[in-house]
Amino acid sequence: MIGIVGYGGYVPTFRIKVEEIAAVWSSNVNSIKNGLNIEEKSVPSIDEDTATISTEAALNALKMAGIDPKDIGAIYIGSESHPYAVKPTSTIVGEAIGCGTEFTAADTEFACKAGTAGIQMVMGLIQGGYIKFGLAIGSDTAQSKPGDALEYTAAAGGAAFIIGKNGIVAEIEGTYSCSSDTPDFWRRDTIEYPSHGGRFTGIPAYFKHTVSATQGLMNKLGFKTSDFDYIVFHMPNGKFPIKAAKMLGFDPKKLEPGFVVSKIGNTYSGSSLLGLAATLDVTKPGQRILITSYGSGAGSDSFSIKITELIEEKRKKVKKIQDYIDNKEYVTYAQYTRLRRGI
Amino acid sequence: MKVAIIGIGTTEFGENWDKNLRQLAIEAGTKAIIDAGIRGRDLDAVYLGNMSAGRFVGQEHVAALVSGELGLSIPAIRVEGACASGGLALRQGLFSILSDQHDIILVGGAEKMTDLMTDGVTSSLMGAADQEWEAYYGVTFPSLYAMIARRHMFEFGTTREQMAKVAVKNHHNGSLNPIAQFKKEITVDDVLKSTMVSDPLTLFDCSPITDGAAALILCKAELAKKYVDDPIYIVGSGQASDTLALHDRRSLTTLDATVKAAQGAYKQAGITVKDVDLAEVHDCFTIAEIVATEDLGFCKKGEGGKLLDEKETEIGGRIPVNTSGGLKAVGHPVGATGIKQAVEIVLQLRGKADKRQIKDAKIGLTQNVGGSGATAVVHIFSR
Numbered sequence: 001m002i003g004i005v006g007y008g009g010y011v012p013t014f015r016i017k018v019e020e021i022a023a024v025w026s027s028n029v030n031s032i033k034n035g036l037n038i039e040e041k042s043v044p045s046i047d048e049d050t051a052t053i054s055t056e057a058a059l060n061a062l063k064m065a066g067i068d069p070k071d072i073g074a075i076y077i078g079s080e081s082h083p084y085a086v087k088p089t090s091t092i093v094g095e096a097i098g099c100g101t102e103f104t105a106a107d108t109e110f111a112c113k114a115g116t117a118g119i120q121m122v123m124g125l126i127q128g129g130y131i132k133f134g135l136a137i138g139s140d141t142a143q144s145k146p147g148d149a150l151e152y153t154a155a156a157g158g159a160a161f162i163i164g165k166n167g168i169v170a171e172i173e174g175t176y177s178c179s180s181d182t183p184d185f186w187r188r189d190t191i192e193y194p195s196h197g198g199r200f201t202g203i204p205a206y207f208k209h210t211v212s213a214t215q216g217l218m219n220k221l222g223f224k225t226s227d228f229d230y231i232v233f234h235m236p237n238g239k240f241p242i243k244a245a246k247m248l249g250f251d252p253k254k255l256e257p258g259f260v261v262s263k264i265g266n267t268y269s270g271s272s273l274l275g276l277a278a279t280l281d282v283t284k285p286g287q288r289i290l291i292t293s294y295g296s297g298a299g300s301d302s303f304s305i306k307i308t309e310l311i312e313e314k315r316k317k318v319k320k321i322q323d324y325i326d327n328k329e330y331v332t333y334a335q336y337t338r339l340r341r342g343i
Numbered sequence: 344m345k346v347a348i349i350g351i352g353t354t355e356f357g358e359n360w361d362k363n364l365r366q367l368a369i370e371a372g373t374k375a376i377i378d379a380g381i382r383g384r385d386l387d388a389v390y391l392g393n394m395s396a397g398r399f400v401g402q403e404h405v406a407a408l409v410s411g412e413l414g415l416s417i418p419a420i421r422v423e424g425a426c427a428s429g430g431l432a433l434r435q436g437l438f439s440i441l442s443d444q445h446d447i448i449l450v451g452g453a454e455k456m457t458d459l460m461t462d463g464v465t466s467s468l469m470g471a472a473d474q475e476w477e478a479y480y481g482v483t484f485p486s487l488y489a490m491i492a493r494r495h496m497f498e499f500g501t502t503r504e505q506m507a508k509v510a511v512k513n514h515h516n517g518s519l520n521p522i523a524q525f526k527k528e529i530t531v532d533d534v535l536k537s538t539m540v541s542d543p544l545t546l547f548d549c550s551p552i553t554d555g556a557a558a559l560i561l562c563k564a565e566l567a568k569k570y571v572d573d574p575i576y577i578v579g580s581g582q583a584s585d586t587l588a589l590h591d592r593r594s595l596t597t598l599d600a601t602v603k604a605a606q607g608a609y610k611q612a613g614i615t616v617k618d619v620d621l622a623e624v625h626d627c628f629t630i631a632e633i634v635a636t637e638d639l640g641f642c643k644k645g646e647g648g649k650l651l652d653e654k655e656t657e658i659g660g661r662i663p664v665n666t667s668g669g670l671k672a673v674g675h676p677v678g679a680t681g682i683k684q685a686v687e688i689v690l691q692l693r694g695k696a697d698k699r700q701i702k703d704a705k706i707g708l709t710q711n712v713g714g715s716g717a718t719a720v721v722h723i724f725s726r
Binding site: 028031195197198199200204 | 358360361457460461538
């Protein structure tokens, strides 16, 4: 039985409100709030990046797992804001959490789903008998062009998952992916901010892949919507996941525990994984969670996750996602610009 | 003058992300061929209205692209007149039949717009305005029509609510049209509260960016009954031009090109405006429909707003306008719009417009405009 041995998240302390951003661009606050269903987003401090966020999250996961970090045989970190174009974030994190040198590592990129891709890669290595434990992280300090619609949502945060076969808090019952060449959102190398195709990011991109992967998983495992107690989808804004849930026939209430987007924004590679971590924080043994990530370009990874008895004891050891969400300090747009190195 | 329409076809209008220009044009053309009950080899020529495939998708030479794709080696001619390209293609097709060059032709209009981002589409569309005297100064089509709207409000007391009623009516009609991009009904309040685009025009005052194609099969009037039982005839055609730049015109609130084109078409058809049962007009912005209804003579100059207050242009009203949903709700794939307007009139005159049907419609009119009024083309159709 393969599953999650420990998990942890991290969200920076700073927040900026939609009102604060809208005022700078003379935009209509209500139409933005209605359009995106979001109140505020997290902002990384000046010395926070994907490496530090990943390290914080990994330390939490390690603490919960209670394993020797040297037993981690693989580290994959998914992000679209790796601090270096060439030089891995994953080795920085491996060194920082004490993994020694006997591990394989790579940074992954698949827009917002590079973290869940890492989980699948680690699962393969474990099922193949190559490693004992593997660490997969999704983490970002997302970029957005000032004045673009993305500026209201592009946020920072991450979540780490240690996968293994011993001491699991949740079993991964199966995974299913859907990928296609769909150019809905992209950023070329050396270009500072991503571009996106407006409404093209919706039906042919987010919804097509999220719905296909979720249906594929349920068909593969023989599950119905009623078999899942909670669901987590990638949260590019506060509207899309709810619509996807309805399209699939889920009660959108099942999204609630993992619905972190309205308070911290879209943490890109961290988004669905922080949602999963927040959901794991409140679930009971025996319950089942469905998570489907989405990455532009495009693809979705869907997982069925069943909670074990161990979760109650192990999750007490670390801070919950909600603790990070509640711990906040608001910044002005000027401070935000400075933190994002705009001035 | 009398030329028959024996076949019609359209694609769905909207963000057809999975179809390219070629597929859209072929789909509409094939539907029209099937509708007419003819075969491709019966055709003598293809006329295609297309505004800006070169800028929208990097493809020129689009008429031959379409005829080649249909497996035909007949003459294929692209006609361009900005957003009036479709209407102009129809007129050129008419002439080719009236001059005895051709017996049966395919007249289509097609535009693929959503491959570009909005700013790319906006700047491509500005090719229809005066680059040196308008575009260089930052003017876009919403702002040109906003100036027309402001002046209309100033001269005639036209209100925002009256403009909004154009969008409400056309969205209602669009909700009854299976090919429409927008099938949702909206309220005056929705229009007024939608995002400001160019004061006084809000988002819901503007027609959308659309992919789509439409096609007609035209033939000599005397041959029509050989193919179909219910041919519809084009009995009048008029066209006129004005300066590209809005500021060079005699008036901001009258499109002189529409007035002249309509006069020519009425005269040729031997009718007066009172004989017209319904019309498809070029509502690229809500104010444009108000101005068009005045310029076509459906009401006195300045009373286009009142026409809406009195519900005269609704389905069931005295002179229904844009029963299809217009550019506003069906969408505005610029080169295809003029042909789509004709398709709606043919459906109405055939009595096949389903829930949008105007009772006992005998004479219909289309008005297709290029740019902010530098080109206008009006056609009159009869059973």
